[in-house]
Amino acid sequence: MVRKDLPKIITALSAIVVMFSNFTFVGRQLNLTATGDRWLQVSTAFAFLIGAINLTRIHGQNIQRRRSGYYNSIVLLICLWGFFALGLAVGNRDKIYRWIYDSTLVHMEATMFSVICFYIASSAYRAFRIRTREATVLLVVATIVMLGNVPLGDMISEMIPAAKDYILRVLNSGAMRAINLGIYIGGFATCIRILLGLERAHLGGSS
Amino acid sequence: MSATQTWIAAILTLALFTYLYKENSVYRVAEHIMVGLAAAHGMVMTWDNYIKSTITTSLLKDGEWSFLIPIAIGLLIYTRYMPKWQWLSRIPMSYWVGYGIGYTLAFTPRQFLMQVIDSFIAMDSLENVVFFICLATSLMYFFFTVSREYPGMNVGATIGRYAIMVSLGASFGNTVQGRISLFLGRLQFLLGDWLHLITFK
Amino acid sequence: MNVDQRVIYVFLAIVIIIPLFAPIGMPVSVNQDLTQKFFDVLEKLPGGSIVWMGTDYSPGSSAELNPQLAAVFRHCMMKGIKVVLFSQWQEGAAISRNVCVDVSKQMGKKYGEDWVHLGYKPGSGVAVRAMVQDVWKASANVDIDGTDLSKLPLMAKVKALDKATIACVIDYCSGSPGDAEYRTYVTDPLGIPLVSGQVAVNVPGRMPYLRSGQQKGMISGLRGAAEYEKLIKNPSTATQLMDAQSLGHLLIIVFIVLGNIGYVATRKK
Numbered sequence: 068m069v070r071k072d073l074p075k076i077i078t079a080l081s082a083i084v085v086m087f088s089n090f091t092f093v094g095r096q097l098n099l100t101a102t103g104d105r106w107l108q109v110s111t112a113f114a115f116l117i118g119a120i121n122l123t124r125i126h127g128q129n130i131q132r133r134r135s136g137y138y139n140s141i142v143l144l145i146c147l148w149g150f151f152a153l154g155l156a157v158g159n160r161d162k163i164y165r166w167i168y169d170s171t172l173v174h175m176e177a178t179m180f181s182v183i184c185f186y187i188a189s190s191a192y193r194a195f196r197i198r199t200r201e202a203t204v205l206l207v208v209a210t211i212v213m214l215g216n217v218p219l220g221d222m223i224s225e226m227i228p229a230a231k232d233y234i235l236r237v238l239n240s241g242a243m244r245a246i247n248l249g250i251y252i253g254g255f256a257t258c259i260r261i262l263l264g265l266e267r268a269h270l271g272g273s274s
Numbered sequence: 275m276s277a278t279q280t281w282i283a284a285i286l287t288l289a290l291f292t293y294l295y296k297e298n299s300v301y302r303v304a305e306h307i308m309v310g311l312a313a314a315h316g317m318v319m320t321w322d323n324y325i326k327s328t329i330t331t332s333l334l335k336d337g338e339w340s341f342l343i344p345i346a347i348g349l350l351i352y353t354r355y356m357p358k359w360q361w362l363s364r365i366p367m368s369y370w371v372g373y374g375i376g377y378t379l380a381f382t383p384r385q386f387l388m389q390v391i392d393s394f395i396a397m398d399s400l401e402n403v404v405f406f407i408c409l410a411t412s413l414m415y416f417f418f419t420v421s422r423e424y425p426g427m428n429v430g431a432t433i434g435r436y437a438i439m440v441s442l443g444a445s446f447g448n449t450v451q452g453r454i455s456l457f458l459g460r461l462q463f464l465l466g467d468w469l470h471l472i473t474f475k
Numbered sequence: 476m477n478v479d480q481r482v483i484y485v486f487l488a489i490v491i492i493i494p495l496f497a498p499i500g501m502p503v504s505v506n507q508d509l510t511q512k513f514f515d516v517l518e519k520l521p522g523g524s525i526v527w528m529g530t531d532y533s534p535g536s537s538a539e540l541n542p543q544l545a546a547v548f549r550h551c552m553m554k555g556i557k558v559v560l561f562s563q564w565q566e567g568a569a570i571s572r573n574v575c576v577d578v579s580k581q582m583g584k585k586y587g588e589d590w591v592h593l594g595y596k597p598g599s600g601v602a603v604r605a606m607v608q609d610v611w612k613a614s615a616n617v618d619i620d621g622t623d624l625s626k627l628p629l630m631a632k633v634k635a636l637d638k639a640t641i642a643c644v645i646d647y648c649s650g651s652p653g654d655a656e657y658r659t660y661v662t663d664p665l666g667i668p669l670v671s672g673q674v675a676v677n678v679p680g681r682m683p684y685l686r687s688g689q690q691k692g693m694i695s696g697l698r699g700a701a702e703y704e705k706l707i708k709n710p711s712t713a714t715q716l717m718d719a720q721s722l723g724h725l726l727i728i729v730f731i732v733l734g735n736i737g738y739v740a741t742r743k744k
Contacts (some may be wrong), residue, residue: 074364078372085376104605105612106344107373108598109328110366113348115320115597119313120355134300139306146310154318159569160620164318170279171286172315173534173570175308178290179458180535184457185725187450188487189480190729196738204436205443206735210728212447216675216698218501219721221306232508234444235682237401241408242441244389244683245434249416250385258375269371270364294484319565323594327615347515377600381659388663391516391689445679448696452539452675454723455697457491458716459538465495472495475711 082262096244119147208234275467284468287314408437483730490726494718501718503701509522509678509687510702513670513692517547520642522555525629527658529603529646530571531560536649536674537570540702542713543672544574544647548590552582558590559633559641561614563602563652568595568619571647587627594619594621599652604660606636638665646670654681658689672699 084103088094126140134140150167157164197203214220215231260266275283332338347366354363362446393409395402414427415434422428466474505511520526530550532540551558560575562568572592579590586592593614596602605613610633611624624630633640644662646654646669654671662669668691673681675696684690694703697720700713 070364074368076364078368078375081369081372082376082379085373086380089376098606098608100325101608102340103373104598104601104608106341106347107601108324108596108605109341110344111370111382111601112320112324112328112597113345114351114366115317115325117351119317120352122309122313136302139302140301143306143310147314148305149316150311150314150324151317153412155321158621159315159318159322165569166276167277168315169275170282172308172311172566173537174283174287174463175290175304176312176534176566177456177463177537178287179308181453181456181460181538182290182293184453185487186486187453188727188730189329189483191450191727192478192483192734193480195731195734197735201435201439204439205446206731208443209446209450210731212444213724213728215448216447216451216695216714217721217724218503218717219506219725222501228504228506232449232506233401234440235679236508236686237405238408238437238440239444239679240682240686241405242412242434242437243680244393244437244686245409245412245416246441247680247683248386248389248413249289249614251382251389254378254382255386258378261371261375262379269367275710295481316565319568319595322621322646323568323617323619324597324615327617327621331616340599373601377604377660381664384663385659388689389683392683441679445676448675448678450724450727451696451698451720454720454727455675455716456535456538457723458697458719459541461492461495461719462538462712462716465492474715 074270075267078269079262079264081257119151122147208238280468284464287464407433408440410434412437414442487726488722491643491719491723494722495716499658499716499718499721501721503698503705503714505705506695506699507692507700509695510699510706511692512685513547513672514550514696514703514706516643516668516670516691517550517554517556517645520554521558524642525557525559525640526551526643526644527641528558528560528571529644529648529653530567530649532558532570532649532674533564533566534570535585539674539696539700540649540672541570541646542711543694543703544571544739545578545711546700546703546707546709546713547645547672548575548578548696548705548708549582552578552584552589553707556642557629557632559610559629559725560590560592561606562593562595563599563656565595567647568592572619587622588629591624591627591629591633592619599716600656600660603636603652603656607661607665608635609636636661638667641658643667644669645671648677649674650677654690658684663689677708 084099088097088100088103123144126143129137129140153174156166195206197206211227212231212234214223215228220227220231257266261269286304286307289300292298293301328341332341347369350362351366352363353359393406395406397403397406411430411434413434414430415438417427417431420427422431462474465471479655517526528544530544548558554638560571562571563639575590575592579586584590593610596614598605602613611630614624616624618627619626644657644667646657648654648671654669657669661667669689670692671681671690672694673696678693678695681690681693685693694700697716701717704714
């Protein structure tokens, strides 16, 4: 019972304390969230090893079972714990640490995201078809926005950037606001479900 | 960056770009290096920028021993790897989620209401009328509790669908801009910093 | 119809690279709804004001946001506006700091007096909320370099992220956590103006907040950075890259048209 109910009680209590601190006069005077915020920062900070431990378990198993490409897992674990050990020893402000970080991670992360540019070009040619009226509207608007977002659109006609601005400011804003309102309402509903203990996905269970 | 750093960065960049030709082992190695370093960097940043100073300043210097409680809560997450004590790992998770819910319910209604209040606009210009029509019909598109058989609902939902398509088209146009910009950033490095073929200001 | 996608990749790369070697020099106009409004907010601030800059992005978005940060930071330094930076993303701290160090050196500005970088602190929205209460405690009393905040003269004036101290919040954001945290916990409750630099992908989703006044201005992607460079009369990297951006967009449109011509022709058969 304790194992099942204690997490739900903690969830509800934490939420109630925060809401009490913000919604009530007494709560604001007590200012419990001033301490609570710092406690949350500290507790989440001390869980910093969880990702690395998970990676180690998964890739450790790859190495143990000699799965295909297991040498990649060896490379990953060496980089992971080696770089971490270096960071612990000298700190992230050290020259050597910065040297490695600036020459590897910054550029690799940027490159991973930049590759998507090519996929968009490929999908533009192979997948975007004017099959329905809705798809036609989507592609026409996309074309206007693409041209309006670059100086080329200004050179072709003043109407293009003006049309793009109108689309973003008026048409897009209306639809996006409707979508955002739906997201907010869905978020509230989920929060209340978790508060009432109806939703236990965050604890590894089903609703 | 030094010349050596630039060469290392360029080689790793090109290694990742080889994926565009086809899946290969060079790309796989580079990808695994990136994942390992990224995970390590996250941990080092948290340790250096917060945990170390919390222990040395807040605990040892200022004597805020109450911090031992959240430290203990945070450390409980590691019990997930001990089958007998696994249930304890739900405690920090429930604390974090509960706290987040409290903040969401305390602060997000303002965001929501400000958006709703701003939606009640004077219909004194074509722009405002069009905006409101897009908003109302897009909301109608997501009403599933009222049947689409009613003529008003059907027309409204259809207009809403087109409004959403306009929004998605705008998103696509901006996505193209964003992705090409990211590639331009890589070209700036490869052609400017590495090969010195172009000078960027 | 069935073209190897690698041919498409090569075409795209060539079309984008050529204008880098042979610039066309297409003029950049300033978006009055977005960039101009952002500029106006900062332009109205008196010298000596303190602004809070959130640098909430990773290297994956740095190609769009670094030029924005450089241009806006330069504008602040030109006007004598003091800047306090903070990052909710781990990598955002280091990359934004490099940008600010470069601009600061060029303009002869001093770290600790004209600007301070608090670095990354864990907790995202909670960290921001903690900053509202007490910046020093929420930063664990140290900046990005581990320097005690008591040694930085600017920080003597910045005890809390509140309306009395901070004239404006600027957030460079590529996702979550980002400007939503500032909007929820800082700018809306406390009435501090918020302007943001966004990756282009985020802009359509942020337009409703611009409309409702929860955001006062926005810079959109690399094009927005080029516009801001024009406004501060310092054309730089973003402006140089606009020709390539234009041709890249044109090629994508050509691909869409060609693909649909092929589709229609195939359907008719």
